[in-house]
Amino acid sequence: MNSFLHRFKEFQKTLAFDLFCFLWTGVFCFISFAPFYLTHFVWIAPFGLFWIAHKYSGRYWRLVGYGFLFGMSFYAIAFHWIHHMAMVFGNFPWIVAFILLLLSGVLFGVKFPLFLVSYSFLSRRVGRHSVWVAGACGMAADMLGYQLFPWYWGNLAAGNIILAQTVEITGVYGLSFLVFVISYTLFETNPLHILEILKSKEKRTHFGRFWALPFALLAIFLIVGTSLYFKWKNVVPTKTLEVLVVQPNAPMSIRDERGRSPRQVIEEHMAHMDKMVEDAVQKAGKNPDLIVLPEAGIPYYSARKAPLMETIGMYWSRFDSLMISFANRYRANVLFNEIDAAYKKKSSGKEYLRYFNNNVVYDPNGVRRQAYQKQYLVMFGETMPFEFMYDLSPQTGRFDPGESFDLLHYYSSAPKEPTSLLPITWERTEGLDADFVRNYYAPLQSEVKEAGPFLPLICYEVIVPEFVRKFKDSGNPQFIANLTNDKWYGTTTESDQHFELGRLRAIEWRRWIVRSTNSGISGFVDHLGHFIPGKSTGLMTAETTWQQIQVIDSPPGFYVLYGDLIPWILIILTAVYYGNLLLQQRRSRSNEKAA
Template identity: 80%
Template sequence: MDSFLHRFREFQKTLFFDFFCFLWVGAFTFLSFAPFYLSHLVWIAPFGLFWITHKYSGRYWRLVGYGFLFGVFFYAIAFHWIHHMAMVFGNFPWPLAFIILLLAGVLFGAKFPIFLVSYSFLSRRAGKHSVWVAGVCGMAADMIGYQLFPWYWGNLAAGNIILAQTVEITGVYGLSFLVFVVSYTLFETNLLHLPEILRSKDKRSHFIKFWTLPFALLLLFVIVGSTLYLKWKNVTPTKTLEVLVVQPDAPMSIRDERGRSPREVIEDLMGRMDKMVENAVQRAGKNPDLIILPEAGIPYFSANRELLKIKMGDRIYWPRFDSLMVSFANRYKATVFFNEIDAAYKTKSSGREYLRYFNNNVVYDPNGVRRQAYQKQYLVMFGETMPFEFMYDLSPQTGRFDPGESFDLLHYYSDIPKENPPTVLPVTWEKTEGLDAEFVRNYYSPTHTELKDEGIFLPLICYEVIVPEFVRKFKDSGNPQFIANLTNDKWYGTTTESDQHFELGRLRAIEWRRWLVRSTNSGISGYVDHLGNFIEGKSTSLMKAETSWQQIQVIDSPPGFYILYGNLIPWIMIVLTGIYYGNLLLRNKKSEA
């Protein structure tokens, strides 16, 4: 054992050891996360960061550079799907897509240099490394570092369902703090010497003192998590909703490889969706309360008839798209929630240069009447927008979307059935040829019923679901009954992105204590209950056209601590740490004077 430790210390002096540290962090964070869910590995994943800060303590420029290298290795391993996206979405050649992947690690891996520099600086000022410093610096780096695809160390620990419950109070950053506290304790303890520690009274005493705070903190998280889990496990729902999710596997481009025209491609898609919904309803033997279609389920088109009033509106608005949504609503007497492209003028001027496009979610009530809409606000850079105008020429497939501004929750409806409802032949996709939506709506008018406003829900598009601070902003609009996330992950192929995306969004269900419905174009679609559990057997496959039916529960409860107060606890911890170390700096300066 002593021989191994001696060789390891010699290895630490080499440059190869530095690269070993980069690989260590990248590999173990990747394995701790979806789709592997080896969350126990998160406790050792930060070791590479600790080794580097100890080796280069006080050499801040070296730590900054190495921090960005940690980001590059992490992205290259854990977010390797960026390379696939750059080739498919951006149409970049393989070498350039690889450079984009590495640049993403530099541009969006700031949490690593932030941690290395702050941890080294505060440790040196305190005259020693400490458990508290490691925890606060890890948590602060998570909070401050800008990310294109936000992930947090706490997400890796949240694979443990008991620990995950605590995000209701502390948010995901509280778990980040716990990760670094426990990880640093394990790192400094050097469990290889545990037999020797247990034999020596002095070493045993030091070991107990060193573990007091981490053990107490871990025990606190377990107790709080267990209490919350039991509390919410036994809650009685106020009602249930029958939800049908449609995953159409729509093409990324309507330019077909088999030589079909764009019209043939999109009509084949719409006909397939019609049959999918019809077959799902027949199998269930009942109508759903909600039919939920994904982002880009009908790509590049809109069902908003108002677009005909503006230039290019006839190229975006498609009557048969609108007609099919109206038919779905009336045929199955369900609220239909779907995604489209919307457009509006930025000013009163009608000049084309003032025309703006939006990624839009829409609600149609069971009578097929268009109700509310939500415009996506958290736009994905390099996908829906570019930071500089010249970059659109480099990636012509990138959208030119503007962010919406409203945080209004959307309403959903149920019908109040008539005693002897008339029946009409269904307007299927094939029958919508040459029919506009208003004709279809009038055709179904004999079946129209009075409607009941059933309540409100939280609509999110794509990556919005993985940003906790953003989702909190909806709290001022009311208390939603469930969360619906419409997304399109097809740009990432069969990589791990969709698993990671789903996992990152899972914590919103715990923060809000609401069920989460995820509808994707090509997978993975599924459901998360208010405890943060994936509903087993209800997740769809990747790159397949499928439907999924689930009875979700509506939980009636007031907003929890995190929804009301956000990152209050993490910020208090950071401020108190700043005050302590600021005072320590002043005392050191006075003593030196």
């Protein structure tokens, strides 16, 4: 063993060791996360950062450069699907997509250089309390580093369902603090010295002091997490809702390689989706309260009948008719996604036309209710950082973000005697006006009333905790609905990671999540953060999944109300404490020079 440690110390002096550190952190972060869920590896994943920070302590420009290399390595391993997205979503050539993947690691992996520089600076200048320094620097880097696809060290630890419960109070950044505290403690603990420690009272005392903070912190997280878990496990829901999620696997392009016309492609898709809903309802033997279709489930079209939408050819009466038919045939609310449009200025010039990504609710009578416009836009798909990039990728849309944080509402309808109306299926909508369809179903319609609000999120919005918190001023939702389209990423790990990152919103809000995706993975998350077993769909498949979700009636929790208050308090206390130590050191040096 001593021989191995000697060779390892010699290896640390080489550039190959630096590459080993990049791979160490990238690989262990990747396998700690979805879809592998080997969460226990998160505690050693930061070792690569610690090795580099100690090897190049005080060489800040080297640490900045190496930090960006850590970001590139992590993105190339864990977020390799960005390459696939850039080719399919942004229509870039292979080599350009690869360059974009590496640039993503540089631009959105800023957390790595932030940690290396801040940790090295404080450890070098202060020279003590490094356990706390490691935790504070790791957490601060998570909070301050901008990310395109936000993930945090705490997400890697949240695979432990007990630890995950604590995000109700500390948010995900609190878990990031814990990760770096425990990881640093393990990093500095040499297992070969255990026997020596046990034999020496002085060393036992030192070892106990070194482990006191990490042990106490881990114990607090486990105790709080356990108490919260059993508190919410035993809560009684106020009611339940029958929710049908439809995953249609809609095509991303209506240009067909098999020679079918665009009309044939979309006709077959709509007919298949209609049949999917019909089969799911017949199999269940009951009507759902809510039918949920995903983002881009009916691509490139709108169900909003307005002069502009008709002029630009985006309003499709048959799309509108099918949504009205779904609502009336099954006496259900229908939540679906569409494209909306408006002129940015009063001028009607094409250059001022902007698009919006909309979630829309139709009540059980097929009446269009509220709509929510997506605010957190996806780069290279809905928007570009620079104007000239639209010319490089004409496929990218010019979307504008919405501005409203209003919750959407679903409705209940009074029971009515059944009639023998022949249902208007997709095939029968040909040549029919949407108003005709609504009038046709008039004998089925009954009085509806507002049943409650829910929180609508589109695509990546669900993975940004600070963004989702902004809905708290609009009321207390009964559940969270996330409509997304991950088909651009193929069969990569992106959909698993996307689902996992959004899971913590269920715990923060103590609300169930309904996730409807175009091509997978669709499913449900309960208020404890559990994925409902057997209800998650596959990738690149057309499926439906049905679940009776629970409505939890509880006031907003600590994180929803106060956000990252606790992490910010920790950062401020750290800054004040260590700032004071640095000031004392400067005064001491000044006094020594004066003497």
